[in-house]
Amino acid sequence: MEKLALLGGDKAIQRPFRKYNPLGQEELQAAREVIDSGVLSQFIGAWTEDFYGGPKVREFEHAAARHFGVKHAVTVNSWTSGLVAAVGAIGVAPGDEVIVTPWTMSASATAILHWNAIPVFADIDPDTYNLDPASIERNITPHTKAIMVADIFGQSADMDEIMAIARAHGLKVISDTAQAPGAMYKDRFAGTCADVGGYSLNYHKHIHTGEGGIVVTDDDEIAERVQLIRNHAEVVVAGKGVTDISNMVGHNFRLGEIECAMGVEQLKKLGGFVRSRQALAEQLTAGLSGLRGLKTPAVRPDRTHAYYVYPMQLDLAGLGLSRDRVCDALVAEGVAISRGYQNIHLLPIYQRKIAYGSQGFPWSSDICRRDVDYGKGICPVAEGLHDSNYIGFGMCVYDLDAADIDLIVHAFRKVWSNLDSLR
Numbered sequence: 001m002e003k004l005a006l007l008g009g010d011k012a013i014q015r016p017f018r019k020y021n022p023l024g025q026e027e028l029q030a031a032r033e034v035i036d037s038g039v040l041s042q043f044i045g046a047w048t049e050d051f052y053g054g055p056k057v058r059e060f061e062h063a064a065a066r067h068f069g070v071k072h073a074v075t076v077n078s079w080t081s082g083l084v085a086a087v088g089a090i091g092v093a094p095g096d097e098v099i100v101t102p103w104t105m106s107a108s109a110t111a112i113l114h115w116n117a118i119p120v121f122a123d124i125d126p127d128t129y130n131l132d133p134a135s136i137e138r139n140i141t142p143h144t145k146a147i148m149v150a151d152i153f154g155q156s157a158d159m160d161e162i163m164a165i166a167r168a169h170g171l172k173v174i175s176d177t178a179q180a181p182g183a184m185y186k187d188r189f190a191g192t193c194a195d196v197g198g199y200s201l202n203y204h205k206h207i208h209t210g211e212g213g214i215v216v217t218d219d220d221e222i223a224e225r226v227q228l229i230r231n232h233a234e235v236v237v238a239g240k241g242v243t244d245i246s247n248m249v250g251h252n253f254r255l256g257e258i259e260c261a262m263g264v265e266q267l268k269k270l271g272g273f274v275r276s277r278q279a280l281a282e283q284l285t286a287g288l289s290g291l292r293g294l295k296t297p298a299v300r301p302d303r304t305h306a307y308y309v310y311p312m313q314l315d316l317a318g319l320g321l322s323r324d325r326v327c328d329a330l331v332a333e334g335v336a337i338s339r340g341y342q343n344i345h346l347l348p349i350y351q352r353k354i355a356y357g358s359q360g361f362p363w364s365s366d367i368c369r370r371d372v373d374y375g376k377g378i379c380p381v382a383e384g385l386h387d388s389n390y391i392g393f394g395m396c397v398y399d400l401d402a403a404d405i406d407l408i409v410h411a412f413r414k415v416w417s418n419l420d421s422l423r
């Protein structure tokens with residue numbers, strides 16, 4: 001038996017994996033053409049033709065709407081900006097509650113707070129890591145206005161169930177599909193099943209433009225309000241004839257012409273990137289099958305997984321080891337394993353309820369109509385996964401091939417055949 005690297009043996013993986021880089025000559029040429037044109041942005045924050053931005057912004061939005069099969073695609077300078085615009089566009093008011101998953105990037109919840117609304121955390125499904133519809137229902141109160149789902153790690157949430165709950169209670173749904181562009185839910189793209197959704201274009205997502213995001217919706221009014229919040233709504237509404245001016249507090253969330261020109265090229269490659277990620281993940285799952293106490297990703301039969309992250313779980317009782325011991329052994333062999341999301345409700349901002357100013361606004365003000373609990377224990381599944389048995393491999397950061405996957409499988413098998421030496 002080979003000696004584990006953690007215990008002084010040789011590493012199973014002796015070379016670094018290539019960094020992910022989805023950009024090529026096409027993006028270079030597209031960016032060059034924009035620079036040659038001299039027009040790096042053409043937005044004007046006023047009700048004129050240029051309120052909608054320049055030619056590449058419009059071309060990318062048109063291509064994205066066609067690609068994802070939606071009526072409207074609106075580009076933004078980050079998906080964080082897209083989330084803020086989406087929450088505002090659906091008419092969330094100060095003190096409204098929005099149900100959100102704790103197992104996501106912090107921006108999903110911060111976008112709610114941005115409008116002085118109150119994030120309420122529901123628990124997740126232990127197989128898919130996405131919001132559990134039953135927990136959503138338990139957290140609905142008379143103050144609930146919307147649900148924010150995240151298609152985490154690359155697999156869509158249970159959209160039919162969640163949309164049915166939302167419709168029954170008169171709630172809007174926002175889909176944070178930053179990690180799952182190109183994944184399918186039944187016959188639709190993930191991100192397009194909610195009232196409004198969208199994708200991140202930051203540099204570690206499947207396709208990217210450095211920074212950026214795309215908001216998608218079939219709703220004309222939501223699209224218009226996202227466009228307004230993106231581009232200085234308050235000075236535009238009068239000229240545009242917008243009479244409902246609630247949340248028409250504008251920003252500059254505009255994406256540039258170079259990014260959009262590159263985005264057009266990236267979008268053409270998305271399907272291929274996702275398919276190759278899926279093939280590698282299937283190879284990894286096959287290679288890891290039969291390892292006792294290791295649970296590989298569960299993909300629901302009615303959807304596909306885009307594998308931003310390859311999520312796994314350990315059966316610690318069966319292994320007789322702590323997660324940290326197993327992770328340390330895998331990391332020592334050269335597999336960069338992560339231990340999951342710090343649950344958002346456990347961040348200091350929620351634990352101390354200090355957001356705007358130092359006096360506890362918005363929770364301490366009378367816009368907040370009840371004492372919302374962010375205590376440890378409110379989301380036992382998500383907390384347990386983070387605290388004890390989740391492990392993940394961030395496929396998104398590498399440009400992997402089949403030989404790399406073989407090495408990863410070899411590293412896992414080496415650790416598993418030496419579990420006794422770790423105990």
Ligand SMILES: *Cc1c(COP(=O)(O)O)cnc(C)c1O
Pocket residue numbers: 078079080081104105107108150176178179200201202211212213
């Ligand atoms: C990346 C990400 C975001 C934020 O996207 P940016 O474009 O980096 O602002 C939000 N939510 C999730 C789940 C993400 O993975």
